[in-house]
Amino acid sequence: MYIEKLKEKYFLISKYGTAAALLEWDFETHMPKKAAEKRAEVIGEISGKAFEMAVSDEIGELLMKSEEESLNEIDKAIVRVGKKEYEKFKKIPPDLFKEINISASKAQAAWEEAKIKNDFSIFQPHLEKVVELTKKMADYLGYDENRYDALLDLYEPGLKTSELKKVIEPLRKFLIQYLNKLDEGKKPDNSIMKRYFPIEKQKELSLRALKLMKYDFDAGRMDVAMHPFTTTIGANDVRITTRYNENDLNDSLYSTIHEGGHALYEQGIPEEFSGLPIGDGASMAIHESQSRFWENIIGRSLEFWEYFYNDLVEVFPEFKDYTPEEIFKAVNFVERSFIRTEADEVTYNLHIMLRFEIEEALINDRIKVEDLPEVWNEKMKDYLGIVPGKDSEGVLQDVHWAHGSFGYFPSYMLGNLYSAQFYKKMREDIPELDDKIKKGDFEPALNWLREKIHSKGKMYEPGELVKMVTGELLNPKYFMEYIENKFNKVYEL
Structure with a gap:
């Protein structure tokens, strides 16, 4: 059968992907600083080889012939997803793909230096190169209305820039108004x-939080990185990273829980999907919905702290002077701040809207890379009423553009919206959910996610999956209701 030959080819390609993923993980965790340039070249070579194989005429022919065979539902999905990705990436010249990977690795090293030295000029020429190559890729991929659509589709298949703007408009209005309303409430003590x-x-x-979440340490590990991330090296090898701030407990704890949510998704995808086109999450936004669910909806809930309080006091006895409710309020403190990864649930999406607007304008040549620090600061003032005092708190704070990940940022916002919609449906299906969380029993929530979302891998596009799970397409009202219900309690409104 041609489908079996096709799978064999995908398994071979995935081995190159595993090698590249391991090198990239080491690049961000343990690699000596001076090795960056040569390592970038190696990653580019291996990634380029895998890319050439994935868009080879042989794969195209096997996809076509497999499509004509009598297939089960899973094999049909392999061919359907594989064909879409093949047709998309076949448009990109292998040399361009390789150049993008090499430039992105070098840009990441330059970004790290620029951030440490608070000097955008170190990063600027590298970013200009990445933007130039990304625009070329978008043009090869093709689009109908907006060049940014080609990039957005890489992370959220089927979504158009115009549709995203329609989601943003009412959400922005709600968040800015609600942020002002919170000024009238009683501020928690987050000190x-x-x-x-x-x-x-x-x-x-x-580590206690990850164990509570049922993260499988026999199929993963936790390390440290400047910008926390989760990576799947291969079957039964899903690694997370976190970071530590000696003066802020939230930073490490919630970075860990967030990445743990991503990892649970990856660990929940059926092992038989590994190495195949359906062996990933449905989209970056669906992936983000899982990390946001665990970080915010569970990890920042009162029920979570009513259980996890004892663990907290065992590790840090000084917290015995506070109640679980005081900790719950402290971790939900809302403020207009500079750093996206430290932003609260009310202001976080405003940070994403800012980035989306900037990168969409950048990709469509309405602004230049050299303008970014100034444009960034102007938008921060418009959205949050504050202006960064240095670029490391502004335009240099995220690594995404160094990676060439234009079109990725909206996934964070969409993930927040999806997570609230999934949560509403989960509570309908598990009426005793709050009591379970309060007792430290996270299995009902995890099992629900495994059954409804994780087990599907990438068999369905995000819109299809959300409708299958919740009965309707993305509806931002559930996120707005969740925010109001939660923060009215936190701020005693």
Whole structure:
């Protein structure tokens, strides 16, 4: 059968992907600084080889012939997803793909130096190169209305820029109005999470949280990176990274829980899907819905802290002077801040809207790379009423553009919206959910996610999956209702 030959080819390609993923993981965790340039070339070579194989005429022929065979539902999905990706990436010249990977690796090293030295000029020429190559890729991929559509489709298949703007408009209005409303409420004391916390103890607390979430340490590990991420090296090897701030407990704990949510998704995808086109998450936004669900909806809930409080006090005895409710309020403190990854649930999406608007304008030549620090600061003032004092708190804070990941940022916002919609349906299906969380029993929630979302891998596009799970397409009202219900309690409104 041609389908079996096709699978064999995909398994071979995935081995190159595994090698590249392992090198990229090491690049961001343990690699000596001076090795960056040569490592970038190796990653580019291996990634380029895998790309050439994935868009080879042989794969195209096997896809076509497999499509004519009598296939089961899973094999049909392999061919359907494989064909779409093949037709999309076949348009990109292999040399361009390889150049993008090499330039992105070099840009990442330059970004790290620029951020440390607070000097955008170090990063600027590298970013200009990445933007130039990304625009070329978008033109090869093709689009009807907006060049940015070609990039957005890489992360959220089927979504158009015009549709995204329609989601953003009412959400922006709601968030800005609600942010102003919170000024009238009673502010929590968040200082209890911002004192000296030894890193080794923070690590212990993070590991306890991961164990509670049922992260499988026999199929993964936790390391440290400047910008936390999760990567799937291969079957039964899903690794997460976190970071530590000695003066902010939230940073490491919630970075860990967030990445743990991503990892649970990857660990929940059936092993027989590994190495195949359906062996990933449905989209970056669906993936983000899983990390946001665990980080915010569960990890920042009162029910979570009513259980996890004892673990917190065992690791940091000084918290015995506070109640679970005080900690719950402290970790949900809302403020107009500069750093996206530290932003609260109310302001977070405003940070994403800012980035989306900037990169969409950049890709469509309405602004230049050299303009980014100024444009960034102007938009921060418009959205949040604050202006960064240095670029490391502004335009240099994220690594995504160094990676060439234009079109990725909206996934974070969409993930928040999806997570609230999934949560509403989960509570309908599991009426005792709050009581389970309060007792430290996360299995009902995880099992629901495994059955409804994780087990499907990439068999369905995000819109299809959301409708299958919740009975309707993406509806931002559930996120707005969730925000109001939660933060009215936190701020005693």
